[in-house]
Amino acid sequence: MHIAEQIKPFVWVEHDSGSTSVILNVGTYKADVFQTRADEGFEGNGYDWGSLASVYLQEQLPHLVDIVRFDPEGSMFCAYSGDREALQRFAIGFKEACEDDAVIRDLFSRAELD
Known part of the structure; x- marks a missing residue:
């Protein structure tokens, strides 16, 4: 299966x-x-996704913390890297975590408002 199919609704972009x-x-x-966590100010915007992705990266793929970077905006979450394989590992793993409700809620419990 191609990366684009594996990570939907995330979109893989090659520059x-x-x-x-x-x-x-x-x-x-x-x-x-x-x-x-809306009462704490979380809206589900790009910055909130960045906070969630950061927790995932730090806890699940700590060896990629300095390789995969985030550049969220209000309406868009963005992760990027010059290391294609590292970004693929992050994207596939993060999508799998998102699809496991217990896992994603646990990770989100440690996300901090940006």
């Missing part, structure tokens, strides 16, 4: 420079997870 990105237009995917 001319050789770097790669994973993006998500936020708002609907996993909105229920972010709603659990």
Whole structure:
């Protein structure tokens, strides 16, 4: 299965420079997870996704912390790297975590508001 299929609704982007990105237009995917902490200010925006992804990266793939970077905006989550394989490992693992409700809620419990 191609990476693009494995990580939907995240989108795999290959840049001319050789770097790669994973993006998500936020708002609907996993909105229920972010709603659990709405009283704390979480909205499910790109920054909230960045906080969640950061917890995942630090706890599950700590060896990639300095390789995979995040550049979220209000309406979009973005992870990028010059190391294609590292970003693939992150994207596939993060998507799998998102699909496991118990795992993603546990990780989100440690996310910090940006």
